[in-house]
Amino acid sequence: MNLARRTMNNPAFALVYERAWRPAAFFLATGRTMRADRHDAARTLRLRPGSRVLDVACGPGNITGYLSTRLAGDGYAVGIDFSGPMLRQARVDNSGPRVGYVRGDARRLPFADGTFDAVCCFGALYLIPDPLVAAREMIRVLAPGGRIAISTSHRDDTWFGAVSTLVGGAGGLRVFDIDTFPDLFERSGLTEIRQEVHGLLQYVSATRPAR
Numbered sequence: 371m372n373l374a375r376r377t378m379n380n381p382a383f384a385l386v387y388e389r390a391w392r393p394a395a396f397f398l399a400t401g402r403t404m405r406a407d408r409h410d411a412a413r414t415l416r417l418r419p420g421s422r423v424l425d426v427a428c429g430p431g432n433i434t435g436y437l438s439t440r441l442a443g444d445g446y447a448v449g450i451d452f453s454g455p456m457l458r459q460a461r462v463d464n465s466g467p468r469v470g471y472v473r474g475d476a477r478r479l480p481f482a483d484g485t486f487d488a489v490c491c492f493g494a495l496y497l498i499p500d501p502l503v504a505a506r507e508m509i510r511v512l513a514p515g516g517r518i519a520i521s522t523s524h525r526d527d528t529w530f531g532a533v534s535t536l537v538g539g540a541g542g543l544r545v546f547d548i549d550t551f552p553d554l555f556e557r558s559g560l561t562e563i564r565q566e567v568h569g570l571l572q573y574v575s576a577t578r579p580a581r
């Protein structure tokens with residue numbers, strides 16, 4: 371197991387992730403606050419009160435819990451992650467009437483095709499050993515007319531990007547070409563593909579066309 375995976379399975383890291391690590395590290399990497407990321411996630415996913423939402427590699431539920439507060443009626447958010455400590459923290463910090471957490475592997479999502487109206491994966495594809503397998507799984511479980519949104523790394527040619535790639539690579543983090551996810555989404559038949567770059571992260575969203 372590489373350093374990044376060991377870190378995600380450490381209870382102490384799970385405890386400080388939402389409180390300190392996520393706000394500081396992501397602000398340094400992207401210039402964005404967690405509040406902005408959460409707000410944009412709900413907007414990009416076009417959540418409606420009754421949406422069924424899947425947050426892949428949800429960590430301690432820092433995005434999942436927020437998305438669930440935007441739902442009503444039959445709306446429900448599920449967070450899935452393989453780290454037991456992260457999920458225990460999610461249940462402590464981000465529980466609610468419309469959210470639940472499941473332990474599982476992003477590369478084999480335990481859901482039927484087309485189960486969710488919105489599927490997201492933020493700040494995690496660079497940690498997953500077969501990230502394109504995980505991305506295809508996300509598309510598989512997305513319902514026709516549903517929305518997908520990811521944020522992940524991209525190759526950045528600045529000195530900061532080069533240093534981050536080196537340091538991250540040593541710890542087991544992957545860096546993607548800027549075209550990798552837009553191309554995958556297009557080949558998978560998704561439409562309305564939008565990509566934004568904020569510092570070291572790319573944010574990509576798309577729609578699965580209604581049948």
Ligand SMILES: C[S@@+](CC[C@H](N)C(=O)[O-])C[C@H]1O[C@@H](n2cnc3c(N)ncnc32)[C@H](O)[C@@H]1O
Pocket residue numbers: 378379392426427428429430432433450451452453456474475476477491492493494497498499
């Ligand atoms: C940095 S956290 C991201 C948490 C949250 N999505 C966010 O935006 O802050 C990355 C998470 O990915 C999870 N993860 C890594 N590989 C995974 C896999 N194959 N299946 C499920 N979760 C995985 C880790 O356990 C960790 O909780």
